[in-house]
Amino acid sequence: MADYVELLALKGKLVQRASVADFLADNDWDFDLILSPEAASLSTMNQKTLSQRIDGADELASVVYRQLEERQHVLRGRYPFILEDEHVKLDPAVDPKANAYVAVLAMTVAHAYGVPSGCAPARLFEQTVTDVLCERGIAAVGFAAVRRTHGSFEKALPIACDAVGLIGNVEGVPVLKWAHDEKVDVLGHVGWEDGLRFGSWGFLGQVTVGRSDSWETKIKEPNRDHWKQFTGTGVSPARFLAVPHHVERQMLERLTGDDTGIVLDRLRLVRYKAGVSENEERVVEAVLGEYVEPLSG
Numbered sequence: 001m002a003d004y005v006e007l008l009a010l011k012g013k014l015v016q017r018a019s020v021a022d023f024l025a026d027n028d029w030d031f032d033l034i035l036s037p038e039a040a041s042l043s044t045m046n047q048k049t050l051s052q053r054i055d056g057a058d059e060l061a062s063v064v065y066r067q068l069e070e071r072q073h074v075l076r077g078r079y080p081f082i083l084e085d086e087h088v089k090l091d092p093a094v095d096p097k098a099n100a101y102v103a104v105l106a107m108t109v110a111h112a113y114g115v116p117s118g119c120a121p122a123r124l125f126e127q128t129v130t131d132v133l134c135e136r137g138i139a140a141v142g143f144a145a146v147r148r149t150h151g152s153f154e155k156a157l158p159i160a161c162d163a164v165g166l167i168g169n170v171e172g173v174p175v176l177k178w179a180h181d182e183k184v185d186v187l188g189h190v191g192w193e194d195g196l197r198f199g200s201w202g203f204l205g206q207v208t209v210g211r212s213d214s215w216e217t218k219i220k221e222p223n224r225d226h227w228k229q230f231t232g233t234g235v236s237p238a239r240f241l242a243v244p245h246h247v248e249r250q251m252l253e254r255l256t257g258d259d260t261g262i263v264l265d266r267l268r269l270v271r272y273k274a275g276v277s278e279n280e281e282r283v284v285e286a287v288l289g290e291y292v293e294p295l296s297g
Contacts, residue, residue, distance in 0.1 A: 002067040015088040021061035023295040074267045100273035103280040104266050106287040108244040111209040117286035119279045126207045129242040135272045139164040140188040164189040167232035183221035202237030219261050
Protein backbone atom coordinates (compact mmCIF):
# COMPACT_ATOMS: atom_id res chain seq x y z
CA MET A 1 0.00 0.00 0.00
CA ALA A 2 2.89 2.39 0.72
CA ASP A 3 4.22 1.78 -2.81
CA TYR A 4 0.75 2.55 -4.20
CA VAL A 5 0.71 5.89 -2.37
CA GLU A 6 4.15 6.74 -3.81
CA LEU A 7 3.03 5.71 -7.29
CA LEU A 8 0.05 8.06 -7.07
CA ALA A 9 2.35 10.86 -5.94
CA LEU A 10 4.59 10.15 -8.93
CA LYS A 11 1.56 10.63 -11.15
CA GLY A 12 1.13 14.12 -9.73
CA LYS A 13 -1.55 13.29 -7.19
CA LEU A 14 -1.57 14.93 -3.78
CA VAL A 15 -2.33 11.90 -1.62
CA GLN A 16 -4.25 12.84 1.51
CA ARG A 17 -4.02 10.69 4.63
CA ALA A 18 -7.83 10.87 4.90
CA SER A 19 -8.17 9.48 1.36
CA VAL A 20 -5.95 6.54 2.28
CA ALA A 21 -8.10 5.83 5.35
CA ASP A 22 -11.33 6.08 3.33
CA PHE A 23 -9.96 3.76 0.65
CA LEU A 24 -8.94 1.16 3.23
CA ALA A 25 -12.31 1.33 4.96
CA ASP A 26 -14.42 1.22 1.80
CA ASN A 27 -12.50 -1.72 0.37
CA ASP A 28 -12.51 -3.76 3.60
CA TRP A 29 -8.74 -3.75 3.88
CA ASP A 30 -7.22 -4.96 7.12
CA PHE A 31 -3.81 -4.89 8.74
CA ASP A 32 -2.68 -8.10 7.06
CA LEU A 33 -3.13 -6.60 3.60
CA ILE A 34 -1.34 -3.31 4.17
CA LEU A 35 1.76 -4.77 5.71
CA SER A 36 4.76 -4.60 3.40
CA PRO A 37 5.43 -7.59 1.08
CA GLU A 38 7.12 -9.74 3.71
CA ALA A 39 3.90 -9.95 5.75
CA ALA A 40 2.73 -12.90 3.69
CA SER A 41 5.28 -15.15 5.40
CA LEU A 42 4.31 -14.23 8.96
CA SER A 43 2.34 -16.85 10.84
CA THR A 44 -1.45 -16.71 10.91
CA MET A 45 -1.34 -16.39 14.67
CA ASN A 46 0.93 -13.34 14.43
CA GLN A 47 -1.34 -11.77 11.83
CA LYS A 48 -4.44 -12.23 13.96
CA THR A 49 -2.74 -10.85 17.03
CA LEU A 50 -1.58 -7.78 15.13
CA SER A 51 -4.96 -7.31 13.45
CA GLN A 52 -6.76 -7.35 16.77
CA ARG A 53 -4.57 -4.48 17.98
CA ILE A 54 -5.54 -2.31 15.02
CA ASP A 55 -8.94 -0.67 15.30
CA GLY A 56 -10.27 1.43 12.46
CA ALA A 57 -9.20 2.71 9.09
CA ASP A 58 -7.44 5.77 10.54
CA GLU A 59 -5.03 3.52 12.38
CA LEU A 60 -4.52 1.44 9.25
CA ALA A 61 -3.61 4.59 7.33
CA SER A 62 -1.16 5.44 10.12
CA VAL A 63 0.61 2.12 9.53
CA VAL A 64 1.05 3.02 5.87
CA TYR A 65 2.40 6.43 6.80
CA ARG A 66 4.84 4.92 9.30
CA GLN A 67 6.28 2.83 6.47
CA LEU A 68 6.68 5.99 4.38
CA GLU A 69 8.23 7.83 7.31
CA GLU A 70 10.82 5.09 7.78
CA ARG A 71 11.80 5.45 4.13
CA GLN A 72 12.15 9.20 4.53
CA HIS A 73 14.14 8.84 7.77
CA VAL A 74 16.60 6.29 6.37
CA LEU A 75 17.10 7.90 2.96
CA ARG A 76 16.80 11.57 3.94
CA GLY A 77 17.71 13.68 0.89
CA ARG A 78 17.62 10.65 -1.41
CA TYR A 79 13.90 10.15 -0.77
CA PRO A 80 11.98 11.88 -3.59
CA PHE A 81 8.69 12.50 -1.77
CA ILE A 82 7.57 15.12 0.71
CA LEU A 83 5.64 13.81 3.71
CA GLU A 84 3.51 16.17 5.72
CA ASP A 85 0.93 15.46 8.40
CA GLU A 86 -1.96 15.16 5.99
CA HIS A 87 -0.51 14.37 2.57
CA VAL A 88 2.26 12.91 0.40
CA LYS A 89 3.55 14.53 -2.78
CA LEU A 90 6.51 14.31 -5.14
CA ASP A 91 9.26 16.81 -4.37
CA PRO A 92 8.96 19.35 -7.22
CA ALA A 93 12.77 19.53 -7.44
CA VAL A 94 12.99 15.81 -8.32
CA ASP A 95 13.23 14.51 -11.88
CA PRO A 96 11.61 11.06 -11.58
CA LYS A 97 13.50 9.72 -14.60
CA ALA A 98 16.84 10.52 -12.96
CA ASN A 99 16.03 9.48 -9.40
CA ALA A 100 17.55 6.31 -7.93
CA TYR A 101 14.65 5.61 -5.57
CA VAL A 102 12.08 5.98 -8.34
CA ALA A 103 14.10 3.60 -10.53
CA VAL A 104 13.98 0.82 -7.93
CA LEU A 105 10.31 1.50 -7.16
CA ALA A 106 9.55 1.34 -10.89
CA MET A 107 11.27 -2.04 -11.25
CA THR A 108 9.16 -3.34 -8.36
CA VAL A 109 5.93 -2.07 -9.94
CA ALA A 110 6.85 -3.16 -13.48
CA HIS A 111 7.48 -6.72 -12.31
CA ALA A 112 4.40 -6.92 -10.09
CA TYR A 113 1.99 -5.65 -12.77
CA GLY A 114 3.70 -6.80 -15.94
CA VAL A 115 4.32 -3.28 -17.26
CA PRO A 116 5.94 -3.62 -20.72
CA SER A 117 9.16 -1.64 -21.10
CA GLY A 118 11.42 -3.73 -23.31
CA CYS A 119 13.53 -4.57 -20.24
CA ALA A 120 13.04 -7.56 -17.95
CA PRO A 121 12.88 -6.11 -14.41
CA ALA A 122 14.38 -9.24 -12.84
CA ARG A 123 17.51 -9.17 -15.00
CA LEU A 124 17.78 -5.40 -14.83
CA PHE A 125 17.67 -5.52 -11.04
CA GLU A 126 20.58 -7.99 -11.04
CA GLN A 127 22.66 -5.31 -12.77
CA THR A 128 21.42 -2.66 -10.34
CA VAL A 129 22.60 -4.73 -7.38
CA THR A 130 25.95 -5.39 -9.05
CA ASP A 131 26.47 -1.68 -9.70
CA VAL A 132 25.62 -0.72 -6.11
CA LEU A 133 28.09 -3.25 -4.71
CA CYS A 134 30.77 -1.76 -6.94
CA GLU A 135 29.88 1.70 -5.60
CA ARG A 136 30.47 0.32 -2.09
CA GLY A 137 33.98 -0.78 -3.06
CA ILE A 138 33.17 -4.46 -3.58
CA ALA A 139 34.35 -5.99 -6.84
CA ALA A 140 31.15 -7.53 -8.19
CA VAL A 141 29.91 -9.33 -11.28
CA GLY A 142 26.50 -10.54 -12.38
CA PHE A 143 27.23 -14.25 -12.31
CA ALA A 144 23.81 -15.24 -13.64
CA ALA A 145 24.29 -12.84 -16.57
CA VAL A 146 27.72 -14.31 -17.35
CA ARG A 147 26.26 -17.81 -17.25
CA ARG A 148 23.44 -16.81 -19.61
CA THR A 149 26.01 -15.41 -22.05
CA HIS A 150 28.39 -18.37 -21.97
CA GLY A 151 25.87 -21.18 -21.67
CA SER A 152 27.16 -23.29 -18.80
CA PHE A 153 28.29 -23.03 -15.20
CA GLU A 154 31.69 -24.53 -16.01
CA LYS A 155 32.38 -21.89 -18.68
CA ALA A 156 30.98 -19.00 -16.68
CA LEU A 157 32.81 -19.66 -13.40
CA PRO A 158 36.40 -18.82 -14.45
CA ILE A 159 35.24 -15.78 -16.44
CA ALA A 160 33.20 -14.35 -13.56
CA CYS A 161 35.87 -15.12 -10.98
CA ASP A 162 38.58 -13.49 -13.05
CA ALA A 163 36.46 -10.33 -13.29
CA VAL A 164 36.51 -9.89 -9.50
CA GLY A 165 39.96 -11.23 -8.64
CA LEU A 166 38.98 -14.77 -7.65
CA ILE A 167 40.15 -18.10 -9.07
CA GLY A 168 37.41 -20.25 -10.57
CA ASN A 169 37.74 -23.99 -10.09
CA VAL A 170 35.11 -26.75 -10.37
CA GLU A 171 37.46 -29.70 -9.93
CA GLY A 172 36.69 -31.88 -6.94
CA VAL A 173 33.50 -29.97 -6.11
CA PRO A 174 30.09 -31.58 -6.70
CA VAL A 175 28.14 -29.58 -9.26
CA LEU A 176 24.48 -30.16 -10.09
CA LYS A 177 24.16 -32.07 -13.37
CA TRP A 178 22.03 -29.31 -14.86
CA ALA A 179 23.65 -26.45 -12.94
CA HIS A 180 22.84 -22.99 -14.23
CA ASP A 181 24.30 -20.63 -11.65
CA GLU A 182 24.62 -22.79 -8.50
CA LYS A 183 22.05 -20.50 -6.86
CA VAL A 184 24.18 -17.33 -7.12
CA ASP A 185 23.09 -14.32 -9.17
CA VAL A 186 25.81 -11.86 -8.12
CA LEU A 187 29.36 -12.72 -7.05
CA GLY A 188 31.47 -10.29 -5.05
CA HIS A 189 34.98 -10.07 -3.61
CA VAL A 190 37.08 -7.74 -1.50
CA GLY A 191 40.75 -8.46 -2.09
CA TRP A 192 43.82 -7.30 -0.21
CA GLU A 193 46.67 -7.77 -2.68
CA ASP A 194 47.52 -8.82 -6.21
CA GLY A 195 47.01 -12.54 -6.46
CA LEU A 196 44.65 -14.53 -4.27
CA ARG A 197 46.21 -15.52 -0.96
CA PHE A 198 44.40 -17.99 1.25
CA GLY A 199 41.55 -16.42 3.19
CA SER A 200 39.63 -13.77 1.28
CA TRP A 201 36.23 -12.08 1.59
CA GLY A 202 33.71 -13.40 -0.90
CA PHE A 203 30.02 -12.56 -1.32
CA LEU A 204 27.24 -14.71 -2.78
CA GLY A 205 24.08 -12.90 -3.78
CA GLN A 206 20.61 -14.20 -4.52
CA VAL A 207 18.61 -11.49 -6.31
CA THR A 208 14.84 -11.56 -6.68
CA VAL A 209 12.14 -9.05 -7.57
CA GLY A 210 9.46 -11.42 -6.27
CA ARG A 211 7.49 -11.11 -3.08
CA SER A 212 8.35 -12.57 0.27
CA ASP A 213 7.10 -16.15 0.12
CA SER A 214 10.43 -17.27 -1.39
CA TRP A 215 12.85 -15.08 0.55
CA GLU A 216 13.62 -17.41 3.44
CA THR A 217 14.47 -20.18 0.99
CA LYS A 218 16.45 -18.04 -1.44
CA ILE A 219 18.77 -16.47 1.13
CA LYS A 220 19.91 -19.97 2.15
CA GLU A 221 20.32 -21.43 -1.34
CA PRO A 222 24.00 -20.67 -2.12
CA ASN A 223 26.15 -23.48 -0.72
CA ARG A 224 28.93 -21.61 1.05
CA ASP A 225 31.21 -24.65 1.38
CA HIS A 226 30.98 -25.36 -2.34
CA TRP A 227 31.59 -21.75 -3.27
CA LYS A 228 34.70 -21.32 -1.14
CA GLN A 229 36.18 -24.07 -3.32
CA PHE A 230 34.65 -22.76 -6.55
CA THR A 231 36.26 -19.35 -5.94
CA GLY A 232 39.43 -20.08 -3.99
CA THR A 233 38.57 -17.85 -1.03
CA GLY A 234 39.60 -20.53 1.46
CA VAL A 235 36.85 -19.46 3.85
CA SER A 236 33.10 -19.61 3.35
CA PRO A 237 31.79 -16.53 1.50
CA ALA A 238 29.03 -14.42 3.02
CA ARG A 239 25.52 -14.72 1.60
CA PHE A 240 23.08 -11.92 0.88
CA LEU A 241 19.58 -11.54 -0.50
CA ALA A 242 18.80 -8.47 -2.61
CA VAL A 243 15.20 -7.35 -3.18
CA PRO A 244 13.72 -4.10 -4.56
CA HIS A 245 11.16 -3.98 -1.75
CA HIS A 246 11.29 -2.14 1.56
CA VAL A 247 11.94 -4.87 4.14
CA GLU A 248 10.89 -3.84 7.61
CA ARG A 249 12.69 -4.77 10.81
CA GLN A 250 10.55 -7.76 11.77
CA MET A 251 11.30 -9.49 8.49
CA LEU A 252 14.97 -8.44 8.53
CA GLU A 253 15.32 -10.18 11.88
CA ARG A 254 13.46 -13.23 10.60
CA LEU A 255 15.73 -13.58 7.57
CA THR A 256 19.06 -12.86 9.26
CA GLY A 257 18.56 -13.93 12.87
CA ASP A 258 20.41 -17.26 12.52
CA ASP A 259 23.40 -15.72 10.69
CA THR A 260 22.03 -16.93 7.36
CA GLY A 261 23.13 -13.78 5.54
CA ILE A 262 22.18 -10.14 5.17
CA VAL A 263 19.42 -8.41 3.22
CA LEU A 264 19.96 -5.61 0.74
CA ASP A 265 16.54 -4.03 0.38
CA ARG A 266 15.37 -0.91 -1.44
CA LEU A 267 16.50 1.42 1.34
CA ARG A 268 20.02 0.01 1.56
CA LEU A 269 20.50 -0.11 -2.20
CA VAL A 270 19.18 3.38 -2.91
CA ARG A 271 21.48 4.97 -0.32
CA TYR A 272 24.46 4.02 -2.48
CA LYS A 273 22.97 3.87 -5.96
CA ALA A 274 24.96 6.31 -8.08
CA GLY A 275 22.44 7.14 -10.77
CA VAL A 276 19.89 5.78 -13.22
CA SER A 277 20.92 3.67 -16.20
CA GLU A 278 19.38 3.97 -19.64
CA ASN A 279 17.43 0.74 -19.18
CA GLU A 280 16.23 1.77 -15.73
CA GLU A 281 15.00 5.03 -17.22
CA ARG A 282 13.01 3.03 -19.78
CA VAL A 283 11.27 1.17 -16.98
CA VAL A 284 10.51 4.43 -15.16
CA GLU A 285 9.04 5.92 -18.33
CA ALA A 286 6.90 2.82 -18.88
CA VAL A 287 5.53 2.91 -15.34
CA LEU A 288 4.85 6.65 -15.52
CA GLY A 289 2.99 6.06 -18.76
CA GLU A 290 0.55 3.61 -17.19
CA TYR A 291 -2.85 4.60 -15.83
CA VAL A 292 -3.03 4.35 -12.03
CA GLU A 293 -6.43 4.00 -10.40
CA PRO A 294 -6.87 6.92 -7.98
CA LEU A 295 -7.89 6.49 -4.38
CA SER A 296 -11.59 6.96 -3.87
CA GLY A 297 -13.52 6.96 -0.65
